[in-house]
Amino acid sequence: MFKAKFITLIFLIAVLIIPIEAKEPGKLINEIVNEASIILSSSDPVESKIIRLNDIAERSVDIDGIGMYTLGKYRKSLNENQKIKYRKLFKSYFLKSFSSRLVDYSDPKINIVSEKKINEKYTIVNTVLEATSKNPEIKIDWRIYTKNPERPLIRDLIVEGLSLARTQKEEFRSILQNNEGDINFLFKSLEEFIIK
Numbered sequence: 001m002f003k004a005k006f007i008t009l010i011f012l013i014a015v016l017i018i019p020i021e022a023k024e025p026g027k028l029i030n031e032i033v034n035e036a037s038i039i040l041s042s043s044d045p046v047e048s049k050i051i052r053l054n055d056i057a058e059r060s061v062d063i064d065g066i067g068m069y070t071l072g073k074y075r076k077s078l079n080e081n082q083k084i085k086y087r088k089l090f091k092s093y094f095l096k097s098f099s100s101r102l103v104d105y106s107d108p109k110i111n112i113v114s115e116k117k118i119n120e121k122y123t124i125v126n127t128v129l130e131a132t133s134k135n136p137e138i139k140i141d142w143r144i145y146t147k148n149p150e151r152p153l154i155r156d157l158i159v160e161g162l163s164l165a166r167t168q169k170e171e172f173r174s175i176l177q178n179n180e181g182d183i184n185f186l187f188k189s190l191e192e193f194i195i196k
Helices: 002-017 025-041 046-060 063-077 080-102 164-177 183-195
Strands: 110-117 122-129 138-145 153-159
Touching: 025 046, 025 110, 025 122, 025 138, 046 080, 063 080, 063 153, 063 164, 080 183, 153 164, 164 183
Parallel strands: none
Antiparallel strands: 110 122, 122 138, 138 153
16 A cells, blocks of 8 residues: 555656656647548548547647637727637637538648747748649648647648738628627627537
8 A cells, every 4th residue: 555655656756857848849730630631531420520620629729819819909898708708709610610621621631841930939830731633732831839838839820821810810800890899790790600
């Protein structure tokens, strides 16, 4: 009994003392791409693929960070209840948008070209989605938030020079500007997308 407790204590001390290896952004992208490729090339039903793809997104994407960024200046005018509601709606919106776009690919081949550390918080991983008989080659840059090196998260995808987060921000700004900054119109727009 004492020996088992002692071994457990030694194990816990070792885990706490030995530093956790930081995950390199390029390695993160490689793992995500490989995992998604296995899911997409499987014979599983579409609904099952969507659940598994969403699981990857929830683990690897800073959904909350992207959501707050896309609100721009309007996030400052939200009260706590509105922020909670927005975060919940944005997460559902993001996951549906993400999985519905990706599930159409059967076996994407993405190759890492390079990796560039911008600063302590960000690294850009440059990749290329290989051309197929139906689609041309596509350049995709992944903006990785590395403030916590043990848990790097995707903050943006830049597809052929176009930032998806910035595009989303402009779309949301347009909805809010056309409705005098009333967040309820954005809520309604997100809800409609989620339920369709």
